[in-house]
Ligand SMILES: NC(=O)C1=CN([C@@H]2O[C@H](COP(=O)(O)OP(=O)(O)OC[C@H]3O[C@@H](n4cnc5c(N)ncnc54)[C@H](O)[C@@H]3O)[C@@H](O)[C@H]2O)C=CC1
Ligand SMILES: Cc1cc2nc3c(=O)[nH]c(=O)nc-3n(C[C@H](O)[C@H](O)[C@H](O)COP(=O)(O)O)c2cc1C
């Protein structure tokens with residue numbers, strides 16, 4: 026396949042809202058962040074808007090959850106139950122563990138105040154007086170950075186009692202996880218924050234009705250919360266002008282794998298995938314002059330696509346970085362934006378080996394509550410290991426498809442689906458590679 | 472970092488108890504169980520791992536049954552239930568890092584340290600293990616070292632050798 030010369034549209038597609046000041050020296054400090062216009066959104070919200078008006082702006086913005094599910098944030102906020110005399114909580118999901126995803130870590134490391142400011146605005150909108158940022162335990166350096174940022178904000182009167190004389194009180198705490206992917210699932214996260222094993226709860230009830238300590242709770246991703254800052258500053262309508270269709274605003278994309286310039290990029294939703302991969306503004310093409318073989322566009326849980334289908338839809342239209350365009354073609358020929366974990370595979374990579382690796386991951390991370398997930402992921406791991414190492418038979422391929430189907434839709438939380446989809450899609454698009462391993466058993470035994 | 476033996480009783484210092492109390496104050500009345508993970512991290516940072524007496528002391532402090540602490544400590548991968556090397560090298564072994572050479576790095580570490588995954592070198596200085604995606608996939612291969620979880624990115628065989636030498640030196644100086 027030949028890839029045309031990259032078309033540079035950097036001028037119109039390069040608006041930044043979250044990473045605008047990332048290169049300003051000292052931006053991780055309160056002082057510099059404030060000099061660059063930081064905490065204006067808190068001032069605006071607390072002094073000129075009611076909590077309901079903040080929710081309204083977020084609704085108008087069209088912001089969709091950046092943790093992966095893409096659920097409209099404003100709508101989730103308006104679902105929050107408000108029984109009399111019961112506290113409400115905002116919990117930030119900073120458990121970021123989806124293979125391929127590293128944007129939240131990047132944001133918290135470099136501009137921690139963007140998250141703290143977003144937490145204050147969002148907590149105010151929801152009427153929460155105590156909020157938590159649940160950070161995966163391995164991110165100890167980021168936990169320290171956030172704790173320092175919270176202390177600075179408190180010192181400057183943006184946290185604590187009667188913030189900016191508005192009568193609004195907020196305490197903000199950082200909670201470390203213990204190393205468990207499943208604790209990114211919002212109800213497992215709440216269990217963990219209550220000091221328990223991370224076993225997901227059955228939904229409904231959604232956390233908005235019964236969450237932390239059985240109180241109404243909103244769980245939002247780091248990036249979703251940080252995005253409320255430009256939304257309040259610019260207004261929801263302005264934010265909604267960026268992007269295409271129901272994919273409004275900007276999105277942080279974590280780019281990894283065989284790329285010339287892996288890293289975190291803020292893109293306007295609607296950027297063509299081809300441009301994201303090949304333009305020097307972004308990933309700068311495939312490393313070592315190799316060709317692109319496949320892409321996992323939204324973190325390990327979403328279906329893998331071969332190069333031709335990630336660049337163009339089955340209808341031949343240019344594939345765009347939006348929720349809708351990436352999903353075009355459904356599971357047959359499309360995928361999902363998910364958490365924006367964009368993993369590129371060059372022509373030398375083995376799809377079977379990667380599928381085995383991902384399945385090993387899901388088996389390791391299954392909480393074990395549901396048998397289809399606990400047993401199914403183990404079976405798939407074993408069968409894939411067999412195929413990868415040259416001991417597979419043709420019927421194993423059908424067995425994998427069968428097991429993946431039996432997991433899908435039959436579990437308490439979507440980890441089961443997340444384990445099933447990569448296997449089903451790898452076989453759908455790269456069946457010949459599985460067959461090659463089986464036919465050429467001895468060569469496969471490395 | 473102190474190290475305790477398996478059945479050695481554990482008594483927390485005044486300083487640690489002060490920190491525990493601050494942690495408990497972050498949650499509503501009666502919800503002190505929420506302090507469990509943060510406190511276990513503090514205890515592990517102090518002793519290098521979680522012995523049964525250490526977990527029992529945490530249970531007593533938080534007014535929990537011991538089993539409530541054990542079931543948590545066994546669920547989460549960051550908690551060590553056996554003594555480890557002074558430096559535990561934790562290498563990411565998940566897909567994206569493998570695309571850029573993580574498996575090679577793990578083999579190199581195994582060879583260089585001369586111990587298998589999970590084992591401790593005879594001098595007690597090092598152990599290593601593969602861990603799952605550390606949210607740094609664009610900078611792989613990566614490894615981390617507790618208790619502060621210092622991060623090392625874009626690893627090569629040479630940079631790993633240098634790191635092991637530096638840590639060995641550091642341990643000699645600090646005794
Ligand atoms: N960022 C990361 O590291 C990872 C992200 N993911 C993503 O997570 C996604 C799955 O997440 P889930 O939370 O299970 O999806 P979900 O669709 O159940 O929920 C999404 C959000 O909307 C809320 N919500 C949905 N319906 C609601 C209602 N009727 N009332 C009130 N609130 C409602 C939920 O509480 C949740 O906060 C996957 O699509 C995957 O992409 C998965 C693994 C890791
Ligand atoms: C297995 C699993 C792991 C997840 N991990 C994360 C995560 O690390 N970070 C995150 O924000 N959402 C994660 N989610 C999605 C959350 O359940 C939830 O949808 C999200 O935090 C809501 O925030 P948002 O609406 O701002 O995206 C995960 C979901 C599943 C099923």
Ligand code: SF4
Nearest residue numbers: 392394395398436438
């Ligand atoms: S699907 Fe898997 S991870 Fe999710 S609750 Fe069931 S066993 Fe646990």
Ligand code: FES
Nearest residue numbers: 563568605607608
């Ligand atoms: S796969 Fe290694 S850090 Fe994500």
